[in-house]
Amino acid sequence: SLVISMLRRLQKLGIDKSDPSQLTPPERSRFARLDIDPASVTWRRVMDTNDRYLREIETGLGPEEKGRTHRTGFDITVASEIMAILALTTSLADMRERLGAMVIGTNHQGEAITSEDLGVAGALTVLMKDAIKPNLMQTLEGTPALVHAGPFANIAHGQSSILADRIALKLVGPDGYVITESGFGADIGMEKFFDIKCRYSGLIPSVVVMVATVRALKMHGGGPRVVAGKPLASEYTDENLTLLQAGLPNMERHIKNALKYGVNVVVAVNSFATDTPAEVELVRKAALAAGAMDAVVSTHWADGGAGALKLAEAVVKAAEQPTHFKFLYS
Secondary structure, eight states, X not given: OHHHHHHXXXXXXXXXXXXXXXXXXXXXXXXXXXOBOGGGOOOOEEOOOOOGGGSSEEEOOSGGGTTOOEEEOEEOGGGSHHHHHHHXXXXXXXXXXXXXXOEEEEBTTSOEEEHHHHTOHHHHHHHHTTTTSOEEEEOTTOOEEEXXXXXXXXXXXXXXXXXXXXXXXXXXXXXXXXXXXBOSIIIIIHHHIIXXXXXXXXXXXXXXXXXXXXXXXXXXXXXXXXXXXXXXXXXXXXXXXXXXXXXXXXHHHHHHHHHHTTOOEEEXXXXXXXXXXXXXXXXXXXXXXXTOSEEEEEOHXXXXXXXXXXXXXXXHHHHTSOOOOOOSOO
């Protein structure tokens, strides 16, 4: 693996030689001396921690590292570029290439230094050789669920892995259905699903299931702030059609965005105990008016799978319609 890294570094530098004895002194220097600018290092330490004080730290303060202080910090695991790679990779060899291309900083000339240059891409791949396998789990009702990867959509692409989707599609067969989650809403996660994940995987979605709640739409309409640990304001627990109406444009815009990609939309009105019939019907009608193929009230939070039966039927019906999927940019 180290030999591969060395040969790739020579290739990157434009040095068409593989015998070390044939390298000129300047070529040896360029090859062997990375000349990393310590101030440019962007690669941060990663662990699953919830200590915000560790986000920014200074290292190299010990007596043995004197004079090598460096500002860095800790990211949580899902914020690592390795997590983003894990979700987009299609094979072990592909993951090896992607891990090698990660930029960790620059040299003093401003040229990118990668993990391949450091000679650690092979070791990284060995560390990740088991992580590339999706985890088979199940819902409370016994439905199989593949849980694999979880990069944030605000700093990466926010998707479950391509490998998990491909395995699921293989398992259900040509007549089966696979639902894959796209994180961080239709404005970030859905866009990145279409333009990044679908582009790499070559898979085409049959239907978008857009989840809407009365509570969230009231927040978009200007409702009071929701704070963890504090009781919900009465605006969210009592019928308030005016506030709900004010928040509907948010859902309508998401529906229109999905339709730009040529994919049919089914809106799942995820209904809670405090929602009134008038409120869920207002959401349903607005979704249909905005171009959704169907909008179905779903009570799976209370009734499990039975509460989502009508939604499943609507999704099956929409998936049978032709898809005219297209990327919004080349």
